[in-house]
Amino acid sequence: MIELGLVKFIQAGLGDPPMAPGGFAVQLPPNLIGEKAGQVSKAWVYRTVADDPSIVIEGEDGVTCWHVAIDCHGVTMADAIALWRAINAVLRGAESVTFEDPDSIFVQSIQRGSLNVDGYSDLNRSFVKTVEYAVHYNQP
Amino acid sequence: MSYTGSKSQIGSGTTISIGSSTPPTIGEVLSIAKSGAQMGTEDSTNLSSLSEEFIKSLLKPGSVDIVVQRVAADAGQAAVESAFNAGTIEPFTITLPKTGTQTTTGDSIAFSALIEEFDDLSDISPAKKVTSKIKLKIQGGASATPWVRTAGS
Numbered sequence: 001m002i003e004l005g006l007v008k009f010i011q012a013g014l015g016d017p018p019m020a021p022g023g024f025a026v027q028l029p030p031n032l033i034g035e036k037a038g039q040v041s042k043a044w045v046y047r048t049v050a051d052d053p054s055i056v057i058e059g060e061d062g063v064t065c066w067h068v069a070i071d072c073h074g075v076t077m078a079d080a081i082a083l084w085r086a087i088n089a090v091l092r093g094a095e096s097v098t099f100e101d102p103d104s105i106f107v108q109s110i111q112r113g114s115l116n117v118d119g120y121s122d123l124n125r126s127f128v129k130t131v132e133y134a135v136h137y138n139q140p
Numbered sequence: 141m142s143y144t145g146s147k148s149q150i151g152s153g154t155t156i157s158i159g160s161s162t163p164p165t166i167g168e169v170l171s172i173a174k175s176g177a178q179m180g181t182e183d184s185t186n187l188s189s190l191s192e193e194f195i196k197s198l199l200k201p202g203s204v205d206i207v208v209q210r211v212a213a214d215a216g217q218a219a220v221e222s223a224f225n226a227g228t229i230e231p232f233t234i235t236l237p238k239t240g241t242q243t244t245t246g247d248s249i250a251f252s253a254l255i256e257e258f259d260d261l262s263d264i265s266p267a268k269k270v271t272s273k274i275k276l277k278i279q280g281g282a283s284a285t286p287w288v289r290t291a292g293s
Contacts, residue, residue, distance in 0.1 A: 054269065056209060057154045057169040063209075063269060111267055134267065 002066055002137060005099025005107070006046065010070075012100075013090030020044060020083050033073050033126040042083040045071040049132060053139075066135040067113065073126040077118065080129040088112070091133055103140035110135050153237030153246075156206065158219045160231050166216035168209040170271065172234065177202035177278075177287065201278035201286040204232075204253065210260065210270040220274055224258040229279050238292060246292040252279040 007023030014020060021032070022044035032043055047069045054061035070087055074080030095109040113132035121128050156172060157163035180197035211217060223230045229252050236246040257275035264270050280286045 054209070055152070057151055057172065058167075059152055061168060061209065109267075136267070 001101040001103060002099070002105055002135065003046065003048070003068075005101035005103075005105050006068065006135065008100045009094075009097065010044075010087055010090050014086055019086055022083075028073060028124050028126075033075060033124045035075060041076075042072065042074040042079040044073065044083060044087060047071065062139045063108070064137060064139050066137065067132060068135060069115065069130050069132045072129045072131075073121065073124055074128075075126060077127040077129075080118075080127045084129045084131060088131070099137075105140060106138045108136040108138070147239065149237060149239050151236075154234065156216075156232060156234045158216055158223065158230050158232055163231070163233065164215040164219055166206065166208060166220060166274075167214035168211050168217075170207045170209060171205075173205045174287075175202055175205065176200065199280060199284065199286070201251075201280045203256070203278060204251075204276040206274040206276070207262070208272050208274070210272045217272065220255055221258060221260065224255040227254070229254050232276065236292070242292040244293050248290045248292065250288045250290070251286055253277055254279060 003025070011018045011023060014022075020042040021040060024043070024045045026045060026047055028043055028045055032040060035041070048066065049069050050067040052065040052067070054063045054065075070084070072080045072084040072087065074083060091110045092112065093110075094107065097107045097110075099105045099107060111134045113134055115130065115132035117130045119128045119130065120126070151172075154169075154172065155165045156169060157165045178200045180200055181194040182197045183192070184195045185192045208214075208217060219230075231250065231252050233248055233250050235248045238244075238246045253276035255274060256277040257273065259273040262271050262273040278286050
């Protein structure tokens, strides 16, 4: 479960306790982001963008490239950027890592893609920085 | 006979093995390409010729180029490297995938070749798999048909 492995990997690198909740799939839970009691100033979401399996002449190879977008939400743009910087510090240069998912997926390397978009989420009333990463891993 | 549709096939599922007794398959092959098979000719134009003419000489069997994803522990790739270092001519078999009418095995091609080139680290890039390139020079000699095709069944 590459998704679970990535979430655990990032959260483990965001401190103890982590600086922000995250690893939600596709969208944040309702009313998570905000300035009221019980809300948080920043949180992150992951979205699968593409998946490139490797095809050799014998068939599909196990090495796959998973393209994932990380949406960093913040009450302010500064919050979103700070969260992204912390996540990027975890992912940047990561190589030969075994994720802590049930399949113990071996990740050969994680590389940042060229997508880096700033935006605003009306649904969450949050500023969003979206950055794409390519995760090269061995399919279990 | 009227045309009822293409009977061509794609290459996925093709294997290539090296050696004769329990030959290991060369693993993680990206591509196999045969080239250079050419019938030699000798010019025989003479004063009586009204236009250029030639006679057949010898068949040039050609080469097979293989690109693989480098796997140090793959028995087939290791056998190729050993044969390259030893300079020995080895038997190879390429087996194509079964067509729609074949039930047991696809077409196979047998040939002998010298591993003329073996580039263990032909391409190392940050975001791509490490690949190796192999060039096989097909041996001719005693056989007029150095590239022997056997139909599958």
